[in-house]
Amino acid sequence: MTATADPHIRDYALDGAGADRARALGLANADWYRTEVPRKVLKELIQRRDGPALRDTALWFALLVATAAGGIALWGSWWALPFWLAYGVLYGSVCDSRWHECGHGTAFKTQWMNDVVYQIASFMVVRNPVTWRWSHARHHTDTIIVGRDPEIACKRPPDLLRLVANAAGLFDMVESMRALVLNATGRLSPAEKDFIPESQWAKAIAVARIHIAIYAATIVAAVGLQSWIPVLLIGGPRLYGCWHMLMTGLIQHCGLAEDVTDHRLNSRTVYMNPVSRWIYWNMNYHVEHHMFPMVPFHALPRLHEVLKPDLPPANSSILDAYREAIPALLRQSREPDYYVRKPLPATATPYKEEVAHV
Amino acid sequence: MSDWVDVCDLDEVEPEDVIRFDHGDRTFAVYRAEDGTPFATDGLCTHEQVHLADGLVLDGEIECPKHNGRFDFRTGAALRSPACDALATYPARIRDGRIEIEI
Numbered sequence: 123m124t125a126t127a128d129p130h131i132r133d134y135a136l137d138g139a140g141a142d143r144a145r146a147l148g149l150a151n152a153d154w155y156r157t158e159v160p161r162k163v164l165k166e167l168i169q170r171r172d173g174p175a176l177r178d179t180a181l182w183f184a185l186l187v188a189t190a191a192g193g194i195a196l197w198g199s200w201w202a203l204p205f206w207l208a209y210g211v212l213y214g215s216v217c218d219s220r221w222h223e224c225g226h227g228t229a230f231k232t233q234w235m236n237d238v239v240y241q242i243a244s245f246m247v248v249r250n251p252v253t254w255r256w257s258h259a260r261h262h263t264d265t266i267i268v269g270r271d272p273e274i275a276c277k278r279p280p281d282l283l284r285l286v287a288n289a290a291g292l293f294d295m296v297e298s299m300r301a302l303v304l305n306a307t308g309r310l311s312p313a314e315k316d317f318i319p320e321s322q323w324a325k326a327i328a329v330a331r332i333h334i335a336i337y338a339a340t341i342v343a344a345v346g347l348q349s350w351i352p353v354l355l356i357g358g359p360r361l362y363g364c365w366h367m368l369m370t371g372l373i374q375h376c377g378l379a380e381d382v383t384d385h386r387l388n389s390r391t392v393y394m395n396p397v398s399r400w401i402y403w404n405m406n407y408h409v410e411h412h413m414f415p416m417v418p419f420h421a422l423p424r425l426h427e428v429l430k431p432d433l434p435p436a437n438s439s440i441l442d443a444y445r446e447a448i449p450a451l452l453r454q455s456r457e458p459d460y461y462v463r464k465p466l467p468a469t470a471t472p473y474k475e476e477v478a479h480v
Numbered sequence: 481m482s483d484w485v486d487v488c489d490l491d492e493v494e495p496e497d498v499i500r501f502d503h504g505d506r507t508f509a510v511y512r513a514e515d516g517t518p519f520a521t522d523g524l525c526t527h528e529q530v531h532l533a534d535g536l537v538l539d540g541e542i543e544c545p546k547h548n549g550r551f552d553f554r555t556g557a558a559l560r561s562p563a564c565d566a567l568a569t570y571p572a573r574i575r576d577g578r579i580e581i582e583i
Contacts, residue, residue: 151528165497168536227548227560231538259547259562263528319564416536416545 132268132380132458134277136316140269144381149267155384155474156413157432164414167421167428170231174420175223178400179239182220186212190355197351206354210363211401214291217246218367219403219419225255228418229403245333247367248298248360250305252326256318262415266380266388272313276376278458280451285372291364298360299337305330370394370402373443377450379461384474385412387463391426391436392443409433432471434464487572487579493518498542498553500533503583509533510572510579511553513540518572519553520581526558526565 133140144150159167189212192205223229224240244251257272264270276285288294304311305327310318318326336356343352350358379387386409394406405411407422410429417425426436437443450462466473487501493512500523501508507523509532521542523531530546537543542553549563556567571582 161497164534165536170536170538227543227550233560255561259527262547321564322561414545415548416543 132278134268134274136269136272136313138269141316142269144264144267144269147381149264149381149383150270151263152267152383154265154413155386155471157429157471159414159428163428167414167425168416168418169421170228170418171420172231172235174418175229175235175239178403179220182212182216193354194351207363209354210359211366212363213246213359214361214363215366216401217243218364218371219401219405221247221249221254222258222405223403223419225251225258226415228416245336246360248295248302248333248357250302250326250330250333252322252329253301253305253310253314253318256322260317262412265385265412266375266378266382268380272317274375274380275372276451278380279455280376282451282455285451288368291361291368294364294368295360302330302333306334366398366401369440370398370406373437373440373447374405374408377447377454377462379463379475382473382475385409386432386434386466386470387461387473387475390443390447391433392440393436393438394440398440431467431469434466434470482582484573484575484580484582487520487581490516490518490574490577490579493579496537498533498535498537500531501581506583507531508570508581508583509535509542509553510581511537511542512579513554518574518579518581520570520572520583521551521553521556521567525549525551525563526567527562532567 135141186209189205189209193202193209196202196205220239221243224236224243227233227236229239230236241251244254261271261273266274284293301311308327310323310326340352340356344350373390373392375388375390378390382388389409389412391409392406394402399406403419404422407426410417410422410425413429414425437446446462450460453460485503487510488499493499493510495512495516496514498509498511501510509521509523511519513519521532523533525532525544525546527544527547527549530544532542532544534545535543540552540554541550541559543550544563547562549558550560551558551563551567556569558564558566573580
């Protein structure tokens with residue numbers, strides 16, 4: 123592990139000094155390192171199928187219905203609790219990976235299926251589907267580039283209270299809802315205007331109004347029925363069930379390098395248990411996903427095997443990843459320039475890092 | 481004035497695949513559809529200038545390898561965001577077992 127000697131104060135705003143600096147250094151829309159993979163192998167890995175996503179989506183909706191039914195049927199008894207806890211994760215965490223994969227258009231071979239699940243999952247995860255499609259495109263163009271990437275979860279120095287509170291989605295949910303309300307009133311933030319083409323602004327406003335209307339109807343139903351059940355079913359799980367999304371999402375990039383053009387330096391691949399991998403749709407292979415976003419979730423384990431000789435060793439578990447990330451975050455609160463730098467195997471091409479130490 | 485330019489042997493591009501072709505200071509993507517018919521477009525995605533030759537060819541479409549935007553490579557039409565602007569297309573043909581494009 124080493125520390126950088128970056129003397130610059132970080133400005134993460136997309137319209138601030140950080141953005142100017144990124145452009146001046148050639149970090150905006152830069153040329154990124156990518157492991158050489160023979161075209162024949164890559165072609166096989168990027169092939170699309172409907173089967174795996176259809177199976178997982180059918181199971182997802184069946185489990186949502188079954189756990190919600192159990193929670194409602196046992197309402198008033200402690201036996202309802204495990205049903206609601208399971209429903210919460212199925213709603214508030216699974217939605218994130220489905221939003222992500224269907225947003226890339228890789229989960230299903232049939233594009234309308236990607237679009238339908240993307241719209242549903244966007245609502246569940248409280249993200250404007252128009253805004254976040256463009257936000258995520260920028261995240262892939264300028265991954266963890268200060269002033270360019272709108273999806274940097276662990277800014278430096280880290281706000282530890284905020285990171286912990288977000289296990290219950292507190293700040294995240296409030297900010298997401300605030301953005302939706304802003305859009306629903308016909309406005310976009312300066313950051314949104316930076317990464318969403320003007321031709322898409324009206325669509326972002328229209329869809330925000332639909333989402334807000336559904337949330338308003340949910341609250342009206344809860345008041346009318348004098349029951350918490352509508353809120354526990356719609357919207358609420360984004361608070362009480364998002365812990366798994368945050369647990370897996372935070373280790374994607376936290377504690378790793380900023381302002382580099384090699385995903386091996388700023389992204390983390392973590393081996394996970396089968397349940398978390400199902401919830402997360404294999405996004406634990408995160409370096410692989412960023413290098414080759416065309417590879418669908420079901421082929422990422424095979425891509426991992428292909429890339430392994432060129433990657434730093436994967437973390438052995440979620441716990442192992444946190445054992446690496448938490449000390450790094452604590453140290454970054456004293457030394458914001460510090461980051462975890464993992465050794466590469468002898469078979470790997472050296473890191474592309476000429477811009478990491480400016 | 482346009483010219484027909486020699487690209488490569490026909491069998492250097494598999495059906496349902498794409499290759500990169502550089503000519504002078506320009507870069508192109510040269511495709512073969514599932515039935516083997518050749519097509520050609522500008523090489524760089526209109527969204528963020530990523531080369532399409534690393535993309536996925538499927539059912540008459542090319543998917544950008546970086547952001548998954550899609551184009552119809554036969555017409556150049558942008559089909560899926562973040563691709564919004566159409567690609568320029570160029571006539572392509574097979575002559576004596578080789579692919580040629582008119583640029």
